Amino acid sequence: MSAEPATAVRYPAPLRPGDRIGVTAPSAGVPDRLWARVELTREFLEAKGFRVEIGECMHTPSHVSAPREKRAAELMRMLTDPAIRAVVPPWGGETGIDLLDLLDFAAIAAADPTWCVGYSDTTTWLTPLTLRTGIATIHGQNFMDTLYRTPDGVAHWTDVAASSPGSEITQRSPGSWRGAGFDDWVADPGASEYDLDQPGTWRRIDSEDADEPVTLHGRLVAGCVETVGFLAGGEYGNVTGFAEDFAPEGVIHVLDVAEWPAYDICRALHAMRLHGWFDRSTGILVSRTKALSSPDLSQDEAVLDALAMLGVPIISDVECGHVPPYLALVNGATTTVRFGAGENSITQTLT
Incomplete structure (x- = not known):
C-alpha cells in the first residue's frame, strides 16, 4: 500500500x-x-x-x-x-x-x-x-x-x-516524574515548577525484555481511555476511517489512562479493540498512571490482556497522561517513536 x-x-x-x-x-x-x-x-x-x-x-x-x-x-x-x-x-x-x-x-x-x-x-x-x-x-x-x-x-x-x-518536533522522556499530588493553586495560584521527585522512564511491556529497542512509525492518534473509549465504533471515533483517508502508513495510538481501576481499563480496551480502534495500529504508547491495580490484575496486565493479541509494540509509562510532566503531542502528525538503546523519544513532522 x-x-x-x-x-x-x-x-x-x-x-x-x-x-x-x-x-x-x-x-x-x-x-x-x-x-x-x-x-x-x-x-x-x-x-x-x-x-x-x-x-x-x-x-x-x-x-x-x-x-x-x-x-x-x-x-x-x-x-x-x-x-x-x-x-x-x-x-x-x-x-x-x-x-x-x-x-x-x-x-x-x-x-x-x-x-x-x-x-x-x-x-x-x-x-x-x-x-x-x-x-x-x-x-x-x-x-x-x-x-x-x-x-x-x-x-x-x-x-x-x-x-x-x-517543522520537525522532537520530545524526550525527562527520566523523572511527579509522585506528589497536585499543587495547591489556592495557596499558590502562580505555581510554575514541577517537582519531578521520582526517577523513571518508558518501559516496553509487550516483550519479556522491558528494554528491547524498537522504532515505531505512523500518524499519531491520542485520547483518554475513560472518555474516547465510549466513542469507539461510532461516527465520532472512526479511527479506521481516519487511517484510510489520512494515514495509510498506520496509526501510533496514545492511551491516557487517568483513574479507572485495572478491570475497568481492561474492559474499555477490549471494547475499543472490538470496535476497530486499533485495526491500523503500528504501536501503542500508554501513559504513566496512578490508577489502581487489582490484586490479580495490574494496569500493565489489563493493557496486555486486551491488546497483546494485536502483535504490535506496547510502551508504557509515557508522559502522555495525568501524571506530570505532559508531552505536547500533535494528533495527526507523522510520528516516529524510538525506544531503547538509550533513547526514548518522539519525533513528529508536521506533514
Whole structure:
C-alpha cells in the first residue's frame, strides 16, 4: 500500500504574538477559589504578546460550565472565528460527551484550522475533531498548566503551536516524574515548577525484555481511555476511517489512562479493540498512571490482556497522561517513536 495519504492532514497557522487565544470550558468550569490562576495565566500569555479571550462558559454552576447548547455554541464560535488562532480549555471534566452531536464538524472543516489544546475529557471532542476533519490538534497540557515550565526534552504547547507546517518536533522522556499530588493553586495560584521527585522512564511491556529497542512509525492518534473509549465504533471515533483517508502508513495510538481501576481499563480496551480502534495500529504508547491495580490484575496486565493479541509494540509509562510532566503531542502528525538503546523519544513532522 502506498505511504501517501489519500487526503493531507491540515495544520493550523503558527501561533504568533498578536494572535488571539480563546479560553472556554466545554466540560468542567473553574471554581471561584481557583480563578486567580486563570488571571495569572492570562497575564503570562499576554506578556508573551498574545491576546486572550476568556469565554462566558468558564465557571461552575454545576459539574459543567453551562448548558450543553451554550457550551457547544461558544466552542463552535471560537473554532470558526478566523481571529482566534488557538482554543485552550482550562482542563477536562467529566461529561463533555454531551455536546458532540451539537458540533458542526463540516463548518469546522470549512473554516481556517485553529490549534486546539488539551487532554483528559477535552479529548472527547478534540480527538474526534482530528479524526473527522483531518485537522491537527495538540494532546497534552491545557490552560491551567500553561504557567508550568516544561522540563528538558518536553515542549510547551505554545512552542508546538508556533511550529510551521513541515517543522520537525522532537520530545524526550525527562527520566523523572511527579509522585506528589497536585499543587495547591489556592495557596499558590502562580505555581510554575514541577517537582519531578521520582526517577523513571518508558518501559516496553509487550516483550519479556522491558528494554528491547524498537522504532515505531505512523500518524499519531491520542485520547483518554475513560472518555474516547465510549466513542469507539461510532461516527465520532472512526479511527479506521481516519487511517484510510489520512494515514495509510498506520496509526501510533496514545492511551491516557487517568483513574479507572485495572478491570475497568481492561474492559474499555477490549471494547475499543472490538470496535476497530486499533485495526491500523503500528504501536501503542500508554501513559504513566496512578490508577489502581487489582490484586490479580495490574494496569500493565489489563493493557496486555486486551491488546497483546494485536502483535504490535506496547510502551508504557509515557508522559502522555495525568501524571506530570505532559508531552505536547500533535494528533495527526507523522510520528516516529524510538525506544531503547538509550533513547526514548518522539519525533513528529508536521506533514
